[in-house]
Amino acid sequence: MQTTERKVEIKPINCSHYIGGKYVESKSGKTFKNINPATEEVLGVVAEGGREDVNEAVEVARTALKGEWGNMPVRKRSAIIRKIGDLILERKQELATLETLDTGKPIWLSNSVDIERAAYNFHFFADYMTTVGNESYQQDDIAIHYSVRRPVGVVGLINPWNLPLLLMTWKLAPALAAGNTVVMKPSEVTPMTATVLAQICTDAGVPDGVVNMVHGFGETGAALTSHDDVDAIAFTGETVTGSAIMKSAAPTLKKLSFELGGKNPNIIFADANLDDVIDTTLRSSFINQGEVCLCGSRIYVERAIYDEFLERFVAKTKELKVGDPFAEDTKVGALVSEEHYNKVLSYLDIAKEEGGTFLTGGRKADMEKGFYVEPTIITGLGRDSRCVREEIFGPVVTVLPFDTEEEVMEQVNDTHYGLSASLWTSDVKRAARLSAQIEAGMVWVNTWFLRDLRTPFGGAKRSGIGREGGAHSFDFYSEITNVTLKL
Ligand code: NAD
Ligand code: 6OD
16 A cells, blocks of 8 residues: 655646637536546546537637738747747646646656656747758759748647657647648547646747637547548547548548557567666566557567566566655556556456466556556466557556567568567677568667657557658648749
8 A cells, every 4th residue: 555645735637728829617517526536536627628618719729820820930939839848847746746646646746747748849849940941953944843831720639648749749849940820639538737738828828719729529529530621630649530530521521640659579589788778678578567569568588588588577576666646666557547557457358368477567556546457467378368468558567478570570560550669689790680580660670668769759550540750740731832933
């Protein structure tokens, strides 16, 4: 049982929509409750947006598009975007507290990763936007061809609950940098930090109407994706939701960017540095309660080191402290919601039915309240097991031995997902050979989740469409007109 004293004063907020630079309630007056997953207490109420609220937000965003934002000199817009990052850092403790209250993730993680990175997303794109040029070609003495970038228009940003501020800002920063106006739809489960972010944008000097937000469930998101006057949708979430969005956006042929689910392999060869493997695999399995799309939840270990790996991995996993997200020594906090907790627990039942062996966990954590699951390592499952094939998105990993490169590669690619992979080996030729064969958008060799925001981020197969990061984000949020000037 967790006993460490709370250090942070807790100030949850009610969440209203943000339209035209003001917080507003739903036209219907509807609200829903926001629950703290660590305690099951009510944090506050959230406005539940309907089609009419989305319509208003889109109309306001459309009007703002004709205002100064898109035509502002790049240096001025860049300074405003930088300021948003600065204000996020100034309000770091408040934002980190809200993020932990909403998600159940450890406070040190909110502080050191989520909020820092949210600020950096703005700092990065504030710099990046000043370097973006246009192609131009002189065709002998016949013509000059050059391209002109302009904003795509009104963009809907729809996000999940696992890294709420980090992911919203990962879309908002480049969307603003490219001069668009936006309507954000945060996850219904984690609405608080986006609510503060909207005001921060105004405080930084973003003109009213450029950044808007409507809270709500899937139907609210669907009102945005099907809207006739929304030009593009940037979505992060489940693969099945991506598919529904594609259908609803089809009649209006919106530009779509999708960052979807994954079931990522972590492939460990016997020649890898096992100390590094264990440290990183602990993170890639259980950080953020395993609620990271990139988590390496399918672990494949070469048979020569299978027993040693398991012995050391199990010992380290047992040391992970599960409990109060506000305790500094907590490594695994609460899962985000009761619904998600029940989903993860149902996979533990499936693993039992499938004949899996639990080397750790396999059950709820010993807490009086809240949605806690112990970090779980499962062996003995076949490659067709549902726990090996389906995204669980919790602190649950499966470990399977392999004998040959061919055998493991065949299993690695035997999935509709293709988000990321980790590959551990000291053989450089093997690293190059296998990373080229892995059907995934991102492959980390001898590391995991090492990011450089200039690089393309995104999934292959049913894990996404398009890439985000640096030029890739900028291209998505820009429309390009080619001009040919006859000489
Ligand atoms: P989700 O798809 O259920 O919801 C995501 C967002 O979409 C929410 O805001 C939700 O309200 C909205 N939504 C739901 N139905 C909708 C519809 N029909 N039309 C429009 N919007 C709709 O996902 P989740 O459970 O919040 O998040 C977990 C999932 O997100 C996992 O699959 C995870 O892998 C994925 N994820 C992917 C990445 C990535 O970069 N690839 C990053 C984080 C999370
Ligand atoms: O680091 C990022 O840019 C990013 N999009 C991370 C996504 C993590 C998924 O849960």
